[in-house]
Amino acid sequence: MHKISTIYLSGRNFCRAKFASLTRTVCTILCLFGSHQGLAQGGLLPPPPAVSPPPLIAPENDGALNRKRLREQNKPAEVLSDAAIVEVEKEVKQKEVAKAEAQKPRPLYGFTEFNLLQPKAVVNSGRKDYMSDVTVHVSTYVRAFWNEGPEVAQPWIGVRIAPFGGVGTQGRRTSRFAFTYMGPAIGLGSIAKPQDTSVDFPVRYGYLLSAGISGLSRLVATDESAPPLPSDFSPISWIFDSPGVWSEIRWLRISRGALGFGMMAGVQTGQGKIFYYAGILGSGFY
Numbered sequence: 096m097h098k099i100s101t102i103y104l105s106g107r108n109f110c111r112a113k114f115a116s117l118t119r120t121v122c123t124i125l126c127l128f129g130s131h132q133g134l135a136q137g138g139l140l141p142p143p144p145a146v147s148p149p150p151l152i153a154p155e156n157d158g159a160l161n162r163k164r165l166r167e168q169n170k171p172a173e174v175l176s177d178a179a180i181v182e183v184e185k186e187v188k189q190k191e192v193a194k195a196e197a198q199k200p201r202p203l204y205g206f207t208e209f210n211l212l213q214p215k216a217v218v219n220s221g222r223k224d225y226m227s228d229v230t231v232h233v234s235t236y237v238r239a240f241w242n243e244g245p246e247v248a249q250p251w252i253g254v255r256i257a258p259f260g261g262v263g264t265q266g267r268r269t270s271r272f273a274f275t276y277m278g279p280a281i282g283l284g285s286i287a288k289p290q291d292t293s294v295d296f297p298v299r300y301g302y303l304l305s306a307g308i309s310g311l312s313r314l315v316a317t318d319e320s321a322p323p324l325p326s327d328f329s330p331i332s333w334i335f336d337s338p339g340v341w342s343e344i345r346w347l348r349i350s351r352g353a354l355g356f357g358m359m360a361g362v363q364t365g366q367g368k369i370f371y372y373a374g375i376l377g378s379g380f381y
Contacts, residue, residue: 201353225264228260259370277312286349287299311336311339345357358373
């Protein structure tokens with residue numbers, strides 16, 4: 096019995112010694128870990144090294160880029176066929192001829208003009224509801240003084256053809272009308288010098304105020320069912336539609352030496368009616 100007690104006491108003391116040793120080891124590890132954290136937080140330990148980005152490669156040191164440039168430089172040039180070369184030379188020659196033609200000094204003695212116009216009719220004397228269609232007028236003018244340049248304000252003399260068409264009512268008759276006013280014209284105008292002569296195609300501007308007296312030619316379809324009363328719808332080949340006075344103003348822009356574009360407005364009077372019109376124009380100078 097005494098031996099068993101002795102063995103029991105010895106084993107218990109051994110376990111207590113081992114447990115105390117293990118406890119001291121764990122405490123030592125925890126103390127060392129806490130000390131390491133405190134030093135790191137207090138800045139006593141050096142921070143971890145920063146990772147720097149890779150260095151940039153200069154374009155001249157970039158092998159892939161240099162190889163790509165070398166391939167572009169050594170690419171064989173496109174070889175044109177004989178027909179393609181002839182076509183290119185033809186286009187270049189045409190452009191040079193057009194440029195020389197546009198830069199050639201021109202006397203601008205006169206012009207022929209086409210006007211695209213929208214008229215509006217104002218009527219009285221038993222007429223009403225006159226509606227005019229879009230029309231085209233044709234004019235030709237020549238400068239009076241050829242010994243002077245077109246920059247000088249001077250008279251311009253020409254002829255004018257001005258058709259008007261549409262529908263309307265006169266008295267008890269409603270029908271279509273087709274008037275063509277024509278006659279001589281006289282005007283006053285000038286064309287300025289080019290504003291910039293250094294460009295390939297210099298541009299000039301001009302104006303022309305014109306007026307005249309015109310006769311009237313009518314060509315309409317006769318309505319036999321209506322009474323044959325004298326009216327704007329009676330087919331008469333040539334009359335004077337008094338007062339027959341007209342006046343126009345036009346603004347011109349001349350490019351490429353001889354091509355004119357611009358705007359025009361005018362008025363044409365007749366018996367019991369007045370036509371106001373405005374529109375655009377295109378002209379060719381010579």
